[in-house]
Amino acid sequence: MNKKSLIIVESPTKSRTIKRYLGRDFEVIASGGHIVDLPEGRLGIDIENGFEPKFVQIPEKREIIKKLKEVARKFTKIYLASDPDREGEAIAWHIYNLVNGEGKEIYRVLFNEITRRGIEEGLKNPGQLDMNKVEAQKARRILDRLVGYLVSPILWKAYYKGLSAGRVQTVALRLIVEREAEIESFVPSFYWNIFGEFLIGGKIIRAKLVKLDGKKARFENEDEVKELLERLKETVFTIDELNEKEERLSPQPPFITSSLQLEANQQLRFGSAKTMQIAQRLYEGVELGSEGPTGLITYMRTDSPRIAPEAIASAKNFIVREFGPDYSSPRNFKSKNKTAQEAHEAIRPTFIDYTPEKVRPYLRDDEYKLYNLIWRRFVASQMSPAVLRVKKLTLKGDKALFEAVEKRVSFDGWLKVMPRKDVEEGEGIPNLKGDEEVRASSFESKKEQTKPPARFTEGSLVKELEAKGIGRPSTYAPIIQTLIARKYVERQKGSLRPTELGKEVAKLLVRLFPDIFEVHFTSRMEESLDRIENGDDKTIRVLTDFYTVFSEKLKRIESEKSEIVAKTQPKSDETCEKCGSPMVVRWGRHGKYLACSAFPKCKNTRPLKSEEEKIDKLCPKCGSAMVVKYDRKGRRFIACSAYPKCSYSEPYPTPYACPVKDCGGILVEKYSKKGKKFYGCSRYPDCKFASWDEPSDKICPNCGARTTFTRALRGKVYHYCAVCNHKWRETENKKGVAKPESETGDE
Template identity: 35%
Template sequence: MQKSLVIVESPAKAKTISQYLGHEYIVKSSIGHVRDLPTNNSKNKDKIKDSILIPKKSNKKNILIQKMGIDPYQNWKAEYCILPGKEKIISELKNLANQVHYIYLATDLDREGEAIAWHLKEVIGGDLSKFRRVVFNEITKRSIEKAFKNIGHINMNRVRAQQARRFMDRIVGYMISPLLWTKISRGLSAGRVQSVAVRIISEREHVIKNFIPEEYWQLNVSVFSKKKEFITINVTHFQNKKFCPIKKSEVDCAIKKIKNSFLIVQKYEKKTCFKTAPAPFITSTLQQYSSLVLGFSVKKTMFLAQKLYEAGYITYIRTDSNYISKRAVKKVRMYIQNHYGNDYLPEQPNLYSNKKYSQESHEAIRPSDIQIKKINLDNLNSDAQKLYTLIWNQFIASQMTPMKYESIIITVIANKFKLQKSERIIIFKGWTEIVKEEKNVTSYCPNLVIGSLLFIDKFLPVQKFTKPPPRFSEASLVRELEKKGIGRPSTYAAITSKIQERGYVNIKKNKFYAEKMGEILTIRLKKSFSELIDYNFTASMEHKLDKIAKNEISWKNVLNSFFYDFSKNLEQAKQTPEEGGMEPNIMVMTSIDCPICCKKMGIKTAVTGVFLSCSGYNSEPKKRCKKTINLVSLNELNRNKKDKEDIFLTTINRCKKCNMAMDSYFINNKIKLHICGNNPSCIGYEIEKGIFNSPSYLSQIIQCEKCSAEMTFKTGRFGKFFICINQNCKNTRKILSNGEISEPKLEPISFPNLLCKESNAWFVLREGVSGIFFAANTFPKSRETRSPLVEELAQFQHLLPEKIRYLSNAPHIDNEGNKTIVCFNRKTKEHYIGSKKEGKFTNWSALFFNGKWCVNSK
């Protein structure tokens, strides 16, 4: 029998699918994309199609086109390159393709998957009549068998939509970046969608910084009936107007008047209400709920969801459709009836409409088999189980009856004052039996008689302050992007990750903070590329991509229109500010003297943060002074202190030139520098002298443990650190999140007698963020790593420094004779000893305490 080749993206997916297909199918993985537009690491240029011919005498324009791999001036010709490391995979797939009758491209069913299928077809080549396209929404036997009975061909319209998005993103990234490097700072880049996300966070940052909290009061009164039934009720109105006291004196006056009044129950409204079940998850809601309920980042959620999908546990994860197949609905209804009873089963299945910008027709995210509640943890971890449980519960709840509750509103009159109390009492849990809903719910509310008197127990005045809008969390940012129609389900994880990686925003305690460079970049792009980061424009472009996928408009027409407008804006932005060009990121001079050459220092902003730079840097090369002083943001320190930000907002300095909120920084424990938030457009700054409770590391003198030279404080893209001033050493020590300076890193120790299994290399003992580990001495050529066995450390105890020698004295075996290994607790930053049996950790462990090893065996 002739064999067929099935190609998927991931090895895990290939392994799952091969279980359901017969021996006549060979299932292989491409491990994601096999080719793309050129990158700095591209090696083999695939010029099978659409290649760009670059003249020998290349100007800047041609060089840029060559780097981008697309030519917008020549009908969007494209040059694709084989991705580094994919040569062997392609060679293997080509060899197998020559031996089989059919080639089934079974990549994911979204546009990205369609594009991967097309690239595979182009790269493998040969007899094109062999190629078939198969798609499935879930990796189950039934779904796969059904897919292979309904084979099709690559949807080129979807491929073109993916290419149009890729080309536009490429144009923006490659053509704006050189301008940003010239005008603002080296290392910057812009993204067509990412820059819009930075704008959302940056504008919220602006609102928060300039928010002035205002005092107001809330007056609650604890009252009781004749039957001694107590309730707390809120004073809401005075003389039929909303009661909003802003001073304590107004509250005191109200208390006096209410004390001298009769409190009479005017209304007791009770009505039965229903709250319908929530829809099953789509990509964005899964990301939001996972963040809120489990505390997972968007990136982590999508990683775990992908693993669950590839293992066959859930349906496809990139969707914005609430549709559920009839078969899945039938099965879940049977499950509800059998496990919860008829009271929890609605007469007809619950139907959910899609959102405004929904574009996909496949299903919402649900379990592939409703009977599976626990996943196999051999290849997945406990976090994957938590996410699966979240998906399973949401899907079950989505087909259950509404929650039934009583809504009670009590209105009390006290002379000219109105007091109100709202309560919700659950009568029937419905879907909340499985997905908890506990907002404003009580188990009891007294049944007060209209016209009856209430008696005052005590007054409960509460001082409050108005608050700015909350900072975006990952969940709320995704919700905002979805609401504005920016991006698509498959792009949210990339958006939230990239804006952090590029240093434009920072995330602390699951809240986004705009960095100064992110704010400057947003202001400059809004002025010079207003349309590019306009919310409506970005959303309308998503709709155009949808239309390309449906073959309703030409993809090249969309690209041409975009490029025409973009090019005009780009040329204008290159001009001087006087000619309407992009405003440069100038250095704002201060009165602070350089400690090296005594010239004045200026405020500069780069991707690494805000710092002081000597004006002598612009002198002749021989006289150039390179002195810089890193600043520690007082704003950032407040992020790490619980409930400090509200206090910070009330004490914030304001610029005397433009009244903008100022950013505050420590130079050292004796000097603070307040810089206008509009810097560098505004040159306002203030120097404050005194004795301040600054971070201890600002006043510490650190000596390099390698060369004994002094180490100096620096702020980098990935945090704060000390670096040796000796140019030949450049040793670094990281500053931990608690403000302490990390211990010196262990020098790599060679163990030539311990050979690697995957290569001819030997092991070297290294230290990383997860403690000590063995790594191949030929890294990165060989990336083999593993945890050290205690018996290995004991054998070579003479090689170990004092810092870790105690590990070699730990037990070599556990109580069942299994060999012990060195482990690391990332929370406590301490090593401990564990053991494994058949590749899995046992319950045995040993901790080093008071100079002794203490065994813990469950």
């Protein structure tokens, strides 16, 4: 037997970084995420038998499973070091079952950071598997499978195959769709604010009317405003109050997963998936020149803002040294969420002395930007509050109260590392004694309009999901990705807009399962999972509770199925030219079309004469709007809306850039002589790029390029990058390896 020990982690990157810190007494191997899962193609849960799941080895993992077994045989001492969360615990448990045997000593170790300190700490405290965590993961997997597997077929019947419903995913879609309905039904109204300019002590001061007759000054009637402006001209004003006070502005806690995704979205325009991909690289280790691979941040899936005492201490040293003792204000944070796992820590830099500037030469631009955000937010959280000097001047005349405010920073505190422009406000208020004469010089009104609620961005959706207790740090990004992949939601100018299909699907599912796809119900389920994790609840009880409600709904729906489907396929005014039956509107992968209602007896279909779809482009010949059209064979192109006066047309443009370096063209849809669709460059014939494969919105995980394509080979879908030729599978996930585990409640 081997004197050495074996460490099993998930990703090759993590294993490379760990190897660097450990001597020859250790061997490190990567499992590539989960090795078992529920089977494909059947439910895999014995409902009558206590919901016993039937986990099977993932087919793509046969190689690595064989290798794990072989390697593990040579070691007595094995450390399972998958990621320190629920998923990681389940992965460790499945590997444990694979490699356990007589005479083995198997330990679970947690590396909150991939640094010498983090690894030594982890190995110093080897523990046993936390079976409560394993149970919680199992329960979640079963719940998601039940919903996904039993509900999705209803969507296939009503719309088309390949759609999916998900326990959490559908609730997120519901939030987006309901927000859109609010926006659509919003009726803006107008209101007026009134400002005055006053001459006081030789200076002009602009002030806002805040109160009239003791009530808040907000006017919705223009005549009333005009009349008031006249009256104010006649009014005599005096200084009512002049005061000055200090306001303290505290820094925010360091990042947790949700706040990181929100800020990266707002400040860097990163989508949630991109943020998590980059954070993962920073956690697992980046090459720092002669330093070798180094984990720059702590684990990025966390809901706790807690900071380790050592990190607080080194931040204090750093801040005192760099900015002086006045700037240091060590503090720790507690989670708002009572069920948050307090063993977890905030996302923070592992070495505070690795300032963003210092590591910049070794990082890709996006990595630098995200690290910069994380580093500054953490350092700021350990700094003194900023102090603002707030001057307020109130002017009184008759029944009107005007107010002018000036805010100035008198001590910058944490603003030193996170400068903000929105802190100071107001024009200068001169030093006054309070008995000066006030002369009103002019008044004006400003018309304002009430605004509809904003569409969700990826960041604000994550914030909302967290606030409502839906989803967990590991699920936010996959939920958004799935909604986009299913074409339920589109990215539009940085926000998430539901598609017509998304609206229909949400409406149908909420109508069929009002209490399952509901916010409170879903957050209660998440709490139940947390309770299982804490040992305060039993999987069987949670699943039984859920299934009682769920199965009753399912049974009822079974008998109404044809009615439900009929409702989603409204009759059109047209009749089938083949058999005379009425045509109905059906959904297909490429939108709506007309199908014969006598299906399956008559299989006739016809394109739907839809309203013309406008496209954001003008005709280069005559300046009219361009619209999307289809020829007799259903091939898409864009043409001038002034047809037949102007007959300009061109291929349908995709949103994807041509992958040829410095080309600047975009990819357009074209058709070969035989009628097969391909993608070519809009700068043809200058650029001859062409591809049969469909461009995708995936970002290359290897080089970060956005020019990726999707190809189906022997029924398997994979993506490849046109810049670096990196290939990866559809199911490639957070751990950078194939893992059909869905954390979105999506099947």
